[in-house]
Every structure is written in C-alpha cells, then in structure tokens.
Amino acid sequence: MKGEMKKLKFTVNGKPCELEVKPETLLVDLLREELKLTGTKKGCQVSACGACTVNIDGKAVRSCSVLALQANGRKVTTIEGVAEGDKMHPIQQAMIDHGAIECGFCTPGMVMSAKALLAENPNPTREEVKEAIQGNLCADAGYVKYIEAIEIAAREMRGGH
Amino acid sequence: MIANFEYFAPKTVSEALSLLSKYKEEAKMIAGGQSILVVMRQRLLTPEYLIDIKGLTDLEYIKYDEKQGLRIGALTIHRDIEKSPVIQKHFGVLSEMEGNLATIQTRNWGTVGGNLCHGDPAGDPAPVLIALKAKLKLVSSTGERVIDMEEFSEDYLEVALGPGEMLAEIQIPTPAPHTGTAYEKLMVMKGDMGVVGVAVSITLGSKGSCQDARIALSNCSSVPLRAKKAEKVLIGKTLNDALLIEAGEVASSEADPPADVHGSVEYRQEMIKVFVKRVAQIALEKARAA
Numbered sequence: 001m002k003g004e005m006k007k008l009k010f011t012v013n014g015k016p017c018e019l020e021v022k023p024e025t026l027l028v029d030l031l032r033e034e035l036k037l038t039g040t041k042k043g044c045q046v047s048a049c050g051a052c053t054v055n056i057d058g059k060a061v062r063s064c065s066v067l068a069l070q071a072n073g074r075k076v077t078t079i080e081g082v083a084e085g086d087k088m089h090p091i092q093q094a095m096i097d098h099g100a101i102e103c104g105f106c107t108p109g110m111v112m113s114a115k116a117l118l119a120e121n122p123n124p125t126r127e128e129v130k131e132a133i134q135g136n137l138c139a140d141a142g143y144v145k146y147i148e149a150i151e152i153a154a155r156e157m158r159g160g161h
Numbered sequence: 162m163i164a165n166f167e168y169f170a171p172k173t174v175s176e177a178l179s180l181l182s183k184y185k186e187e188a189k190m191i192a193g194g195q196s197i198l199v200v201m202r203q204r205l206l207t208p209e210y211l212i213d214i215k216g217l218t219d220l221e222y223i224k225y226d227e228k229q230g231l232r233i234g235a236l237t238i239h240r241d242i243e244k245s246p247v248i249q250k251h252f253g254v255l256s257e258m259e260g261n262l263a264t265i266q267t268r269n270w271g272t273v274g275g276n277l278c279h280g281d282p283a284g285d286p287a288p289v290l291i292a293l294k295a296k297l298k299l300v301s302s303t304g305e306r307v308i309d310m311e312e313f314s315e316d317y318l319e320v321a322l323g324p325g326e327m328l329a330e331i332q333i334p335t336p337a338p339h340t341g342t343a344y345e346k347l348m349v350m351k352g353d354m355g356v357v358g359v360a361v362s363i364t365l366g367s368k369g370s371c372q373d374a375r376i377a378l379s380n381c382s383s384v385p386l387r388a389k390k391a392e393k394v395l396i397g398k399t400l401n402d403a404l405l406i407e408a409g410e411v412a413s414s415e416a417d418p419p420a421d422v423h424g425s426v427e428y429r430q431e432m433i434k435v436f437v438k439r440v441a442q443i444a445l446e447k448a449r450a451a
Contacts, residue, residue, distance in 0.1 A: 001167060002165055002166060002167045002209065003165045003167075004167060004168075006168055022165065023165065023166060023167070023168035023211065024162070024163040024164070024165050024166065026163075026198075045202070046199060046202070047195065047199065047263075047266075047267060050264070050266060053266055056269075056270070059240075059269040059270075060265060060266045060269060061266055061269050061270045062266045062267065062270075065194060065195055065198050065199075065267070065270070066194060066198075066270060067168075067191070067194060067198070067213070069168060069170065069213065070191075070194070070213060070215050070216075072170065072216075073216075113265070113266070116269075131265065132265060134264050134265070134351060134352060135263070135264025135265060135266045135267070135352070
C-alpha cells in the first residue's frame with residue numbers, strides 16, 4: 001500500500017539497527033532525524049556538494065542520493081563512527097593538527113571520503129587524493145590543507161612511511 | 162520532498178519483472194537512484210510503485226572473451242567499470258569516460274544501466290557505447306530482445322523500454338583490428354556534465370585509410386546523437402586535418418544543441434567542431450597504435 005512503512009535492518013557505526021521507515025525517506029534524513037546522527041550534513045541535497053558523504057560497505061556515497069531502504073542489509077559508517085571513543089581517527093587528528101578546518105561544515109564529508117580512499121589505497125598519489133575529495137565542496141576553499149592533511153594521515157596510518 | 166509511493170525490493174530478476182508486468186506504467190525501477198531521485202525530488206516523476214533493483218547482484222558483472230566481446234550487467238556500478246582491468250585493457254575508452262562521470266561518490270552507487278535508462282542526452286556512457294557499436298539486452302516476463310544502443314534513446318529522458326521491460330545487459334563487440342575509440346567532453350569542472358561531448362571510433366584498413374568511423378555526440382540534441390553524415394566524410398579516405406575539420410563542421414550541422422546557462426546554441430555548435438576534430442585525432446592515433 002502507498003505510504004506503507006517498510007522494515008529496514010542495517011548496521012550503523014557497528015551497531016545493528018532495525019526500524020520502520022517511510023519508503024520515500026532519504027538516508028541522510030533517516031540518519032539525522034531518526035537516529036540523531038547530525039554529524040552528517042545536509043548541504044545542496046542534489047548530489048553536488050558532498051557534505052552528506054557517508055560510507056556504505058566501506059565506500060564513499062552521498063546519503064542525500066540514496067533511499068534509506070537501500071541501506072537494508074548494509075553497513076553504514078557516519079562521522080560519529082570514525083573516532084574510537086575519545087581517540088580521534090588519524091584523518092581527524094591530521095586535519096586538526098594541520099589546520100585543515102575552516103567553518104567545519106564540509107569536514108565530516110571530507111573525512112568520510114578520505115576514509116574510504118585510504119581503506120582502499122593506503123598510499124595514494126596527490127592526484128588520487130584530489131580525485132577522492134573532488135566531490136566535496138568547501139565554501140572556504142580550504143582544499144590544499146585538506147589534501148595535505150589526508151597525505152599526513154595516510155603516512156601516519158602506514159606507520160610513518 | 163519526494164511524493165510517497167509503494168516500495169518493493171525484489172530478490173530476483175524474475176520477481177522484479179513480474180512486479181513490472183503487474184504495475185506497468187505506474188511503476189518505475191530504481192537502481193542506484195543517482196538520476197531518478199533528482200527528478201523524483203523535483204516531482205517531475207511521481208511513480209505509484211517503486212521497484213528497487215539495486216540489490217539484484219545477478220546483474221552486476223563484467224565478462225569478456227575475444228569472440229563474444231564484452232558483457233556488462235546493467236547493475237554494474239560506474240566505479241567498477243572505471244577500475245576493471247579487463248575494460249582498461251580492451252576497452253580503455255569506457256574506463257576513461259567513467260573517470261570523468263560525476264564524482265567517485267556517485268560512481269560508487271550509480272549504475273551504468275540506470276544511467277542509460279534515465280535517457281539524459283547529456284549522459285556520457287551512451288555516445289561511447291554508440292561509437293563502440295554496443296547492443297542492449299532488454300528482458301520482460303515474456304521474453305527478451307536485443308537492440309542497438311543508438312535505437313534505445315527516443316527523446317529527452319525517454320527510452321525504448323516497453324511496459325514490463327527492463328535493461329539487463331550491455332553487449333559490446335570486440336572492435337575490428339586497428340580501431341581506436343576516444344571520448345572527450347567540455348567540462349566547466351572535472352566530472353561535470355559535458356557542455357558538449359564527442360565520441361569517435363575510427364577503424365583503419367590495411368593501407369591506412371579510414372575503413373569505418375562512428376561519431377556520437379552528447380548534449381547536442383534531445384538524444385545521444387549519431388552524426389552519420391560526418392562519419393561519411395571520413396569513411397574511405399586517407400585521413401588528414403582538413404577531413405577531420407570537415408567532419409566537425411558536418412557534425413555541427415547535424416546537431417540540434419540546446420541553449421542553457423552553460424552555453425548558447427551557437428557556442429555549442431562551435432564546440433562540436435572543436436571537439437570532433439580533437440577527439441577524431443585522438444581516435445586516429447589510437448587506431449594507428451592498435
């Protein structure tokens with residue numbers, strides 16, 4: 001029936017999660033409104049700015065352009081699932097240490113794009129780093145610091161090599 | 162906001178097809194949704210029933226053998242085509258095209274079949290597939306048929322899928338020896354929709370003259386456009402700069418480009434000339450090296 005709620009079962013930041021959702025709900029709205037994970041930002045809502053980037057099964061995807069129900073059976077990681085308790089993830093730490101944060105609105109999306117990149121490619125070239133965050137717009141044009149911070153984090157995660 | 166709809170997530174292709182044959186025009190399929198969710202959000206499209214086929218992993222594959230050519234399952238994501246070693250080796254132009262299709266985030270979720278079924282004349286895969294002489298396998302609960310890629314697009318956002326039909330596979334023949342294919346588009350920013358895009362495939366004969374040519378344009382008409390008259394300028398000739406320039410001029414006269422914020426009709430007509438010559442040159446160099 002139209003408007004009927006559907007069951008969604010997926011993993012969010014390592015925790016199994018089961019809830020009923022309206023089929024037209026976008027993943028970004030489910031994360032922010034239902035699960036109160038407001039670290040994922042809503043910018044353009046037309047797949048242009050990348051502020052809503054999350055990881056689905058380890059890959060960077062825009063949560064404004066995915067139906068929440070399409071996450072069924074999958075593993076979603078948001079910015080809230082990146083740090084280990086109080087310990088920042090090396091990507092987050094490098095961004096803080098390197099001053100790669102201006103207003104911070106695009107930062108969660110940048111971290112999620114970088115995280116997916118480094119999981120797949122621990123030693124990316126500068127071009128590969130740029131390509132990974134090409135879909136993340138920074139209104140402050142803080143791109144160079146972001147790129148450098150991701151490279152610092154990559155080196156750190158490889159054990160300093 | 163998106164208008165509400167009834168949602169189905171079939172587990173198999175046959176289940177998806179029976180839902181489609183039941184609801185016909187009232188139903189729409191969603192794969193990665195990178196295009197359809199945009200038009201649903203704008204309420205250009207308000208389906209009663211939405212059939213989510215993203216989970217049908219049976220249609221996610223890349224298979225190659227020299228005789229059969231390349232077979233790509235309709236639900237293969239763009240990023241997998243871009244990164245496929247077999248595609249990079251034998252159909253490099255497809256990987257190059259995918260590398261400039263939107264962003265990694267979109268390519269990680271969006272599917273090539275979804276892109277084609279959306280029927281946007283500015284899309285990148287269609288002109289490249291036309292240049293590569295691709296065919297599409299369409300299936301329904303009553304059977305299947307295979308049509309040429311260039312017959313698939315009918316009008317702006319309209320494709321030749323009958324009620325109850327879905328795209329299952331893209332079939333690309335192994336190109337003739339000494340064939341080179343290239344695609345380039347005019348982008349404001351890397352990953353943008355092309356202001357204009359041009360795909361050219363050139364096959365050289367034993368004496369080095371142009372035995373066969375295909376030219377297809379994106380964002381230059383209401384459909385991905387095959388510039389057949391421009392192809393005729395090249396076929397049978399020993400190619401030189403003057404002929405490539407002439408092919409560009411003819412292609413430009415065949416096109417019926419739109420005007421929008423990115424360019425006027427006149428600007429696009431000029432850019433078609435520039436890009437046909439430029440891309441034909443690249444295709445020619447690739448054909449010579451092949």
